[in-house]
Amino acid sequence: MDWMIADGERSLPGVGLLLTGVGLRVRGEVTAARPDSPDEIVEAQKAHPHEVMYRLTGRAGAPRDFDVDTGQGGRHAGAEFVLTVGSDRYQVQTDGWARDVPTGSRVTVTGRLTVVGEYEWEAFALSESRADWLVKAVAPADSDDTMLDLVAPSNG
Template sequence: MNWMIADGEPPLPNVGSLLTGVGLQVHGEVTAAPPDSPDGIAEAQDGHPHEVMYRLTGRAGAPRDFDVDTGRGRQHAGAEFVLTVGSDRYQVDTDGWARDVPTGSRVTVTGRLTVVGECEWEAFALDESRADWLVKAAAPADNDDTRLDLVAPSNG
């Protein structure tokens, strides 16, 4: 959102920009990965640019449950963990429970990828998964969002 740019977020990137220390998050459904499926990321379905879903397959870090204050007390809101896909790490949050995601298990998470806001790292005590990303392509999306095609920069 536009107000986040004024709140210390990085400016909108251009093709060729290097985003440093950025975390990516996927909110979605977690399932056990089929034994013969390779680790990786694949587009899960076509849709509007702001609704593109991805399937990320990799290893689950230690999950933990989190609650939210609904005004009538704290209630379970889901579980979160870091998913390792190759050498890349992603924040995952799901509507399920931590007990349903064994640490170290191979899982597939299907959902939307978003950039983690800088203010979220301390406020939500997220595990470290920030990395540098190279912008391969950028396109405007609905609701003043920007769709980015990111790749890990090569070391050489």
């Protein structure tokens, strides 16, 4: 959504732009990684571009439970942690509990990738996982959303 990129005075990006200090999140199902599976990100389900699911396999950082305020008090909303896939780091949210994801375990997370809103880092005390991403493609999506094809910039 526009606010996810636009807050902090960023405009919508164009192809070739380097986005600096941006965090990516996957919200989905967490399972133990197969012992023979490499650290990787692959498309898990092809559909309309805005519905593509990804499977990320890597190492789980220290998980923590989080709550949401429903207006009638807080209730458990899931667990979150940073997933390290190769040299990249992603925020993960899942419906489970922190106790279900051992720190340092290899896991696979299946879900959609989204940009973490700039305000969320401080407001929710997220663990650091921001990085620089190169915009490879931009496309409109439903509900005034914008899809970005991002890649880690090469160091050469």
